[in-house]
Amino acid sequence: MDRHITAPLTDQEAKSLRAGDYVYITGTVYTARDAAHKRMQEALEAGERLPFELENNIIYYLGPSPAREGKIIGSAGPTTASRMDKYTPELLDRGLKGMIGKGKRTKEVADAIVRNGAVYFAAVGGAGALLSKRIKKVEVIAYEDLGTEAVRRLEVEDLPVIVVMDAEGNNLYETVGK
Amino acid sequence: MIREIHVEKLTEQIREMCIHATHFLSADMDAAMKKAWEDETNPLGKQILGQLQENLEIAGEEMIPICQDTGMAVIFLEIGQEVHFTGGNLEDAINEGVRRGYTEGYLRKSVVGDPLLRENTKDNTPAVIHYSIVPGDKVKITVAPKGFGSENMSRLLMLKPAQGVQGVADAIVETVAQAGPNACPPLVVGVGIGGTFEKAALLAKQALTREVGVPSEKEHIRKLEEELLARINGLGIGPAGLGGAVTALAVNINTYATHIAGLPVAVNLCCHVNRHIVREI
Known part of the structure; x- marks a missing residue:
């Protein structure tokens, strides 16, 4: 089913999404990948504030290529989500509502998605040029020294993604080829 | 002189x-991606391959990687x-x-x-x-x-000679199955068989630079490439790992002499953005 949703998500909307839904996201999402997750984990351990409020927000696992002159961002597709699995359950327990990436997640992540009524979306890996066109505004908000791995606030319009794991515990990858 | x-x-x-190389696919890869779109039977898979076609056009026209x-x-x-x-x-x-x-x-x-x-x-x-x-x-x-999405899902195995061609084939198919969506299918599967530990890995990497659609010059290897491509596409992993008929675009196998006691097999996976460019000076 094709759906249009806004980000941040609402509890109700996140729970209503189903594995296999083709979804267009409009609104605000935040980028973070390996190094940013490590720093956010360290910040939580030290009792410090995170670069953005987790509550109902979506993290896009993305490290873009640099923007050409006159452009706001370069190629901007998803990276493999499993490298963030170690950090994800705690972020979900603290309010994170959605993730955009690609590839399989651990059982711990699947459980945390169900526990928190959250959702995991896949964007198409290797479609970074196309996906970049759906990003309308970019601002680095933390960890600028990490370069491509810095945390960015993105305003997106109709970013095309597919629901892979939903709040009911369904997993599209597990039904593939069966 | x-x-x-x-x-x-x-x-x-x-x-x-x-x-x-980061903005334009080589002609062989470009043709393989167009053919994949034609061949795919799963509607979602076809939609994804269509998106990748559009992505290639945008990349070239606007110089976005x-x-x-x-x-x-x-x-x-x-x-x-x-x-x-x-x-x-x-x-x-x-x-x-x-x-x-x-x-x-x-x-x-x-x-x-x-x-x-x-x-x-x-x-x-x-x-x-x-x-x-x-x-x-x-x-x-x-x-x-x-790219490292696919590099991370690659494997090197030191098989026993008694495992033979069946063992090699199973190891390759298993590597693709385990990688699933992570390696960004449709894939090009680069395989190195023989040599030593490091030689097998190098053969696999070189196999990825061989043009897609150009089979091995060795008859028994060409047959193995064909068989493996059919088996891998039978897995149903499909584009982006979301199901479909096209999981791999090609299986390229390079071989080398090896030791009487060994059968090294390296499987170097590459996503559909298999970049290779060659020039001679």
């Missing part, structure tokens, strides 16, 4: 090749034995080409200088360079920027 080549020539070629992971630069240099390089250190000249390509071409800097300390080198150097000395007075350069 010694031929002198100034290393600056290599720098300039490599700069251009890094930029070109096909994928944000513009890779670690893998460079093969086949150097004619009559060649004498002048004007500086060869390795420095190659890395300077990578540095210029990745900075001037707005490519992502994805390299950390130390695997444990993990500080970004900020210019995508150093490259991984493989040299070989061949007859003649030419230099053949292959630039193959390698």
Whole structure:
């Protein structure tokens, strides 16, 4: 089913999404990948504030290529989500509502998605040029020294993604080829 | 007769090749992706392959890299034995080409200088360079920027000779099955069989630079490539791992002599952005 949703998500909307839904996201999402997750984990351990409020927000696992002159961002597709699995359950327990990436997640992540009524979306890996066109505004908000791995606030319009794991515990990858 | 080549020539070629390879698929890959779109039977898979076609058009027209992971630069240099390089250190000249390509071409800097300390080198150097000395007075350069979504799902196995062709085939199919969506299918599967531990890995990497659609020259290997492609596409993993008939575009196998006690097999997976560009100077 094709759906249009806004980000941040609402509890109700996140729970209503189903594995296999083709979804267009409009609104605000935040980028973070390996190094940013490590720093956010360290910040939580030290009792410090995170670069953005987790509550109902979506993290896009993305490290873009640099923007050409006159452009706001370069190629901007998803990276493999499993490298963030170690950090994800705690972020979900603290309010994170959605993730955009690609590839399989651990059982711990699947459980945390169900526990928190959250959702995991896949964007198409290797479609970074196309996906970049759906990003309308970019601002680095933390960890600028990490370069491509810095945390960015993105305003997106109709970013095309597919629901892979939903709040009911369904997993599209597990039904593939069966 | 010694031929002198100034290393600056290599720098300039490599700069251009890094930029070109990350924005335009080679003709063989481009044709394979179009054929994949035609062949795919699952509607979602076809939609994804259509999106990837559109992505390639945007990449070329607007000079946005096909994928944000513009890779670690893998460079093969086949150097004619009559060649004498002048004007500086060869390795420095190659890395300077990578540095210029990745900075001037707005490519992502994805390299950390130390695997444990993990500080970004900020210019995508150093490259991984493989040299070989061949007859003649030419230099053949292959630039193959390698993304790590698929690199991370690659495997090297030291099988027993008794496991034979069946063991090899099963190991390859199992590697693709385990990778599932992570390696960004449709894939090109590069396989190295034989040699030693490190030779098998190198053969697999070289297999990825062979044009898609050009089979092995060895009859028994060509048959194995065909069989494996059919088996892998029978897995149903499909585009982006979301189901479909096209999981791999090609299986390219390179082989080498090996030891009586061994059967090394390396499987180097590459996503559909299998970048390889070749020039001769």
